[in-house]
Amino acid sequence: MTRRSFTLQILWPFLTLLLIALGVNTWGALRFMQDFDVDQSMDSLEIQARLVVHALESLKGDYRPEQVDPICKALGQTTGTRITAILPSGAVAGDSSESVGAMDKHGDRQEVRQALEGQVGRATRFSHTLHEDLVYVAVPIVDSGKTVLVVRASKSLAAVQQTMRRALTLTLLLGLAIAIGAVAAGGALARRISSPLQSMRRGAERFANGELESRVPIPGSVELADLANALNQMAAQLRERIQIVSRQRNELDAILSSMAEGVIAIGQDERILTVNRTACRWFGLDEDSARGRYLHEAVRNPGIHQCAARMLSEALPFEEECLLAGPGERHIRVSASPLGDELGNKIGALLVLNDFTQLHRLEQARSEFVANVSHEIRTPVTSIKGYAETLLAEPPPEPEVQRRFLEIMMRQADRLAALVDDILALAGLEGAETDRDAAMGPVDVTAILDAAKQACQPMALAKGMTIALSADAGLTVRGNAMLLEQALANLLDNAVKYTEAGGEVGIEARRAPAGIAIRVRDTGMGIPAEHLGRVFERFYRADRARSRSMGGTGLGLAIVKHIAALHQGQISVESTPGQGSVFSLVLPSA
Helix, strand or coil: CCCCCHHHHHHHHHHHHHHHHHHHHHHHHHHHHHHHHHHHHHHHHHHHHHHHHHHHHHHCCCCCHHHHHHHHHHHHHHHCCEEEEECCCCCEEEECCCCHHHCCCCCCCHHHHHHHCCCCEEEEEEECCCCEEEEEEEEEEEECCEEEEEEEEEEECHHHHHHHHHHHHHHHHHHHHHHHHHHHHHHHHHHHHHHHHHHHHHHHHHHHCCCCCCCCCCCCCHHHHHHHHHHHHHHHHHHHHHHHHHHHHHHHHHHHHHCCCEEEEEECCCEEEEECHHHHHHHCCCHHHHCCCEHHHHCCCHHHHHHHHHHHHHCCCEEEEEEECCCCCEEEEEEEEEEECCCCCEEEEEEEEEECHHHHHHHHHHHHHHHHHHHHHHHHHHHHHHHHHHHCCCCCCCHHHHHHHHHHHHHHHHHHHHHHHHHHHHHHHHHHCCCCCCCCEEEEHHHHHHHHHHHHHHHHHHCCCCEEEEECCCCEEEECHHHHHHHHHHHHHHHHHCCCCCCCEEEEEEEECCEEEEEEEECCCCCCHHHHHHCCCCCCCCCHHHHHHCCCCCCHHHHHHHHHHHCCCEEEEEEECCCEEEEEEEECEC
16 A cells, blocks of 8 residues: 655645636636627627618518628628528528528528527527638518518627637636645645644654653644643653563562572473573573573473473473482472463463472481481490390309400490480580570680690590690680580590500691681591591591491581581691691681
8 A cells, every 4th residue: 555645645635626626617617708708799699680680671571682682791891790681491692791692591500490480599600611610690580470581690709719718828827826826835734734743753753762751742733732642641651651560570580580499481382481590590591592492492301391391281280309410410399380371361381490409418418317326326235235135144154254244335335325425416516506696705715725635635645645735825716615625625536546656636726817727636547538528427437447446426527517617617627648637627716
């Protein structure tokens, strides 16, 4: 469909109607003028014909050509009008312009027939004799009720036609001038109407480009002013609604981005509608480029694909567990639910991914802890039960054997008591981690070092070694003195246990950039490199046989780790097999 400007759409119909009106008016005016001139000419010819009739009546009925023709020529020359006298037979009796003998009969002429019937005949037609248009008027001469002669006067219409041509030329020039003026006026009117429309169009384009704060000028016309006001109101409402939608979207994006859970929304065709930052991080996606991609293209995990397909087919909420393989293996619980629009129609599926890796690890650690505790308790209990059954047997063993069995039972009971004490201590520390400020205060580092040394001094003296203590003056940390003393005592106890007689054990405290660094050194057997990352785990032993033979429970270093965490500190170890180990406890300064 061809589109035209508003100006042309107004101007062309306006100009067409104007030209039609001018044409009809000109045609009517010219036709009226022509009819008026012809009627005037006929009236004048009728008067002249009656004058000729009056002159011919003097012949007293003698209408022979030789009598009539001279009168016709004389009067025709006088009046400048062609006069023709016609007998009832149609023969020409006289003519002011032609010879009577050379003329045809005129009885068949319209005006002559009318005159022969006793009426005044009038007619306009082309004369083949004069080769021009003429107007004719025929007046009858009646005698005794019969027409005895017809006097016809005729006149050329050349003057009338020339007048009509001048009138037509003048009318066309006037019409052209009117048309030009009308076109100019119509163009100005169209521009006056189209200019506000163009302004409103430009305003609408600005609105479409997002410039909703701009406004359309208000024109003077009531109708166009109403339209401009409606556009401005629409822009204001649209801006307000866009701001509301943008604010809601930003809030939704902020909520989704801050969620610890991954969120993936897909359509019925399994294309991703939205995905939050957490899910992008887990699957290595870009948040913007992921939208619109198929789920199986963006997320390479069969478990997620199966959950999505099941949700789209069944439309019933469910939960499923998936494993995300990779360097950072994750255990994911997928909560799937249908995704609907505001009318309740299903448009896709929503997958909420909850990472329970830490919970899974804690569950595994709990299971391992229970298994380890059961194993550690079973050994002394089995030993005590076996020796007790031996002592109760008949006959009873020798007194020396009984004493040795009782000593073994006592050692196993002590080991069982130590294990229970360490388990209770560890449980107490895990509970205390939820309230880090419990029983916290300034602690003199030198005092707790000396207390730990005194606790381990008897064991060291029994092995023929001393504990060297060195500390900077005025060191203070914020913590629980009893727990810190327990941690250092555990470290010193291990150092003395795993150092051969005559070896060296030392403890020192120094200021460090991260706080106060407390180091426990020994020259014992050392720890192989492959075990350094796990020595702080519960019940983990680098050398299980030797650890049990020395009475260790396997929880000492785990207790030290919990105490360090409770004080927002760090525990680490450096060791060389055959040369010894250095355990470092770094605590924040008070």
